[in-house]
Amino acid sequence: LFPSTGEDSSTLLKNADAAMYRAKESGGNTYQFYSADMGAHAERRLTLENDLRLALERGEFVLHYQPQIASGSGKIIGCEALLRWQHPQQGLIPPLEFISILEETGLIVPVGRWVLEIACAQLAIWRQRGQRNFTMAVNVASRQFHEPGLAELVTELLQRHSLEPQHLELEITEGTLMQHVPSTADTLAALAQLGVRIALDDFGTGYSSLSYLRRFPIDTLKIDRAFIRDIPGDADDTAITRAIIALAQSLHLRIVAEGVETEEQRRFLNGFGCESMQGYLFGKPVPAEEFDRLL
Numbered sequence: 513l514f515p516s517t518g519e520d521s522s523t524l525l526k527n528a529d530a531a532m533y534r535a536k537e538s539g540g541n542t543y544q545f546y547s548a549d550m551g552a553h554a555e556r557r558l559t560l561e562n563d564l565r566l567a568l569e570r571g572e573f574v575l576h577y578q579p580q581i582a583s584g585s586g587k588i589i590g591c592e593a594l595l596r597w598q599h600p601q602q603g604l605i606p607p608l609e610f611i612s613i614l615e616e617t618g619l620i621v622p623v624g625r626w627v628l629e630i631a632c633a634q635l636a637i638w639r640q641r642g643q644r645n646f647t648m649a650v651n652v653a654s655r656q657f658h659e660p661g662l663a664e665l666v667t668e669l670l671q672r673h674s675l676e677p678q679h680l681e682l683e684i685t686e687g688t689l690m691q692h693v694p695s696t697a698d699t700l701a702a703l704a705q706l707g708v709r710i711a712l713d714d715f716g717t718g719y720s721s722l723s724y725l726r727r728f729p730i731d732t733l734k735i736d737r738a739f740i741r742d743i744p745g746d747a748d749d750t751a752i753t754r755a756i757i758a759l760a761q762s763l764h765l766r767i768v769a770e771g772v773e774t775e776e777q778r779r780f781l782n783g784f785g786c787e788s789m790q791g792y793l794f795g796k797p798v799p800a801e802e803f804d805r806l807l
Contacts, residue, residue, distance in 0.1 A: 561613050563599065568623055572598050575630050576797035579806055580649070580768060580790045583782045588806060590647030592683070592790065593631040594797045595623070615655055624656035628669060632680065634800055636673035643807060649681040649711060654688040658695060663702035670706070677707030681732060685713050689724055697728065704729035711768070716756060725763055733760045737771025737791070744780045757784050 567573060577591040597605045614620040628650055635648040656662065670677055682703065689696060689712065700710060711732035712725075716739060724730075735756050739749045753769075760767040769781050772791030781789060795806060 557613065560605070560610055561617060564597075564610060564613055564617070564619055567597060567599075568619075568626060570600075572600065573623065573626065574598055574799065575627065575634070576799055577634075577803045578790060578797040579795045579803070580647070580788050581794050583778075583787055583789055586794075588794075589645065589788065590649060590681075591803065592649040592651075592797075593627065593634075594651075595627055596797075611653075615653055618655065620653045620655050621659050624653055625665060627651075628665065632669040632673050632675060635679065636675060637800075638807065639675070639679070641807075645679075647679050647681055647709070649683055651683045651713065652688075654685070654691060657684055657688050657699065658692055662699055663706065666703065666708055667706060670708075678709060681709040681711050683711040683713040683734065686715065686717070686724075689728060700728050711766075714770075716752060722759070725759075725765070730765060732766040732768060734768045734770055735786075740769055740771045740777060740781075740791070741773075743777055750780075753781070754784055757781075757786050761785060 574596050575593045576596050577593055579588045580590045580592065581587060582589045595607060595611070597607075597610055599605050611620075614623055631648050631650045635646065638646055652662070666677075666680070666682075669675070670680065703710060709731040710729060711734055712730050713734045714736040715733045717736045725733075733756060735753060739753050739756070741749070743750045743753055757767055766788065767786050768788040768790055769777075769786050770790050772778055772781065772789045772793050774793060777791075778789060778793060798806075
């Protein structure tokens with residue numbers, strides 16, 4: 513607002529831009545008034561964006577792997593590949609600070625392709641070392657999912673690394689599923705025909721329409737950590753979690769609980785038939801060489 517947030521057009525536009533990005537980070541469909549702290553935030557964001565444009569070719573991205581365990585045996589049956597950015601000056605930058613920038617700029621497409629390539633290569637290594645029934649879960653961002661050629665890329669990677677398709681699981685969100693529904697259905701059908709598994713990530717936090725569970729070839733539901741955090745103490749979260757597990761069982765879907773951090777949570781989930789779990793109780797995301805020691 514003139515003149516409190518700028519006395520010339522250049523400053524006003526720059527500050528309006530900062531307020532716009534803050535509104536986007538708040539989830540969109542809202543507005544924000546500019547404040548002084550937004551200026552510093554916007555400058556950091558611009559710096560990160562510029563650095564991100566070179567990060568891939570400089571080899572600054574790495575993958576960390578978080579174990580997924582079978583509830584009954586406690587045995588590691590797979591992992592989720594998670595993107596990390598090792599900035600040369602700022603060190604390891606949290607995903608929350610850069611994933612949204614990758615998505616907004618479109619850089620998520622080449623970076624997402626790199627993630628798939630590295631994850632498949634690592635899966636092949638672990639399978640060669642005897643992990644024959646090991647599953648690699650990889651997040652696919654909405655923009656990457658809706659880019660043409662995803663199924664062809666997956667086909668190429670499976671062939672290159674001699675992987676069986678059922679050991680690769682692609683994780684998408686409810687929001688991704690409900691965007692551009694006709695093309696979404698085509699892409700999912702192509703991936704399902706390959707034999708690749710599809711997981712619905714953060715289930716229960718998005719559109720929460722149950723019709724797509726029958727309409728689309730979904731194999732796995734991942735219960736969002738927001739519902740796991742306060743169980744079994746919170747009655748509402750407990751009821752929701754039990755309902756999701758029962759729903760998955762009735763539809764013959766695999767279920768994975770995210771964010772399991774306590775033995776009490778593990779016992780509760782195991783008691784209601786949650787077959788797989790993931791969280792700090794079993795291991796934090798670590799580089800491949802550290803994950804080797806868990807196997």
